[in-house]
Amino acid sequence: MAAPRSLALWNCCGRRWSRAMRGCQLLGLRSSWPGAPLSARLLSQEKRATETHFGFETVSEEEKGGKVYQVFESVAKKYDVMNDMMSLGIHRLWKDLLIWKMHPLPGTQLLDVAGGTGDIAFRFLNYVQSQHQRKQKRQLRAQQSLSWEEIAKEYQNEEDSLGGSHVMVCDINKEMLKVGKQKALAQGYRAGLAWVLGDAEELPFDDDKFDIYTIAFGIRNVTHIDQALQEAHRVLKPGGRFLCLEFSQVNNPLISRLYDLYSFQVIPVLGEVIAGDWKSYQYLVESIRRFPSQEEFKEMIEDAGFHKVTYESLTSGIVAIHSAFKL
Ligand SMILES: COc1cc(O)cc(C/C=C(\C)CC/C=C(\C)CC/C=C(\C)CC/C=C(\C)CC/C=C(\C)CC/C=C(\C)CC/C=C(\C)CC/C=C(\C)CC/C=C(\C)CCC=C(C)C)c1O
Numbered sequence: 001m002a003a004p005r006s007l008a009l010w011n012c013c014g015r016r017w018s019r020a021m022r023g024c025q026l027l028g029l030r031s032s033w034p035g036a037p038l039s040a041r042l043l044s045q046e047k048r049a050t051e052t053h054f055g056f057e058t059v060s061e062e063e064k065g066g067k068v069y070q071v072f073e074s075v076a077k078k079y080d081v082m083n084d085m086m087s088l089g090i091h092r093l094w095k096d097l098l099i100w101k102m103h104p105l106p107g108t109q110l111l112d113v114a115g116g117t118g119d120i121a122f123r124f125l126n127y128v129q130s131q132h133q134r135k136q137k138r139q140l141r142a143q144q145s146l147s148w149e150e151i152a153k154e155y156q157n158e159e160d161s162l163g164g165s166h167v168m169v170c171d172i173n174k175e176m177l178k179v180g181k182q183k184a185l186a187q188g189y190r191a192g193l194a195w196v197l198g199d200a201e202e203l204p205f206d207d208d209k210f211d212i213y214t215i216a217f218g219i220r221n222v223t224h225i226d227q228a229l230q231e232a233h234r235v236l237k238p239g240g241r242f243l244c245l246e247f248s249q250v251n252n253p254l255i256s257r258l259y260d261l262y263s264f265q266v267i268p269v270l271g272e273v274i275a276g277d278w279k280s281y282q283y284l285v286e287s288i289r290r291f292p293s294q295e296e297f298k299e300m301i302e303d304a305g306f307h308k309v310t311y312e313s314l315t316s317g318i319v320a321i322h323s324a325f326k327l
């Protein structure tokens, strides 16, 4: 496994370097040219190494994490209602589709990174429970000699009702996790579910631990996406699957124009009216525009050492689901 990992790192650096060079040429940053004085070249290289984006704003890599934290701390309580309002409920269908695509088998160990208020985890639990119940019904029908007490016992054990499946929700933000835990309590999710505070770039888990890694609307907010992808690869078991639901590039020019209009003119207004927070929703739409296209992101996943990388664009490419395997 060491070879593909170092290769991935090499590829990442190469791509970053060529992108940085292209960016400098576009901006006319002459200090990066080979003929510029050494001090100027070193300074510009140092800048390139530490600068990143927070939406359309250029910030240092150290600053970005804190700014992203503030955004989700601020929106946590209104997060779920905002998503329903902004998307008219469409985000629910995208999340359902992610679970259908995953089609988890009994006993699946899922890690949901940037899991926030638990939307993916709850859907996973519903899915594995209904699969397990269907299986139990088939088995019970086959053993018609069982007594009613025995049948009732089969349905009572909560852990058993998931067929051994488990989901670990990992998120960097305490407030998002707090809302998620409250929701779990209120909706009666207890078994097969755990919440962990952790950074996608440095996951607090051993190697080769999970069958499936999901990240929904999370990776766009991470400072070093390549690092998060390498961590995803590390914690997955060989044969494990990576699934990412994220905003992507719209492929229909008319929808694209309407979507731009809607994003920049409506979403921050909804953010202000519903969550009292224009800035966080301005960041949301800007970060969506900065995220790589379907093909570019596919390349990044391959660079992290994954195989069989595919994607499906949904709603004209407003979002895409990328799938990949650790072999
Ligand atoms: C801080 O960071 C975050 C905070 C969060 O709360 C969430 C996230 C992560 C995000 C999610 C979990 C998903 C949340 C969903 C979205 C951000 C929304 C995605 C957008 C859509 C599904 C809508 C897609 C829109 C289009 C395809 C373009 C069609 C647009 C229109 C028909 C509206 C055009 C708008 C104008 C011309 C501006 C003037 C209009 C008005 C003032 C009226 C307002 C209109 C509406 C509210 C209607 C909105 C219409 C739709 C949603 C139609 C949907 C249609 C289709 C999908 C074909 C996070 O990181």
Ligand SMILES: C[S@@+](CC[C@H](N)C(=O)[O-])C[C@H]1O[C@@H](n2cnc3c(N)ncnc32)[C@H](O)[C@@H]1O
Pocket: 068, 072, 113, 114, 115, 116, 117, 118, 119, 120, 170, 171, 172, 173, 176, 198, 199, 200, 201, 215, 216, 217, 218, 221, 222, 223
């Ligand atoms: C838009 S929310 C997505 C929540 C959930 N997955 C969903 O689909 O509704 C983005 C989440 O990413 C989390 N996040 C941002 N940076 C992170 C990082 N470096 N590591 C882990 N989580 C992070 C935020 O705290 C936030 O909860």
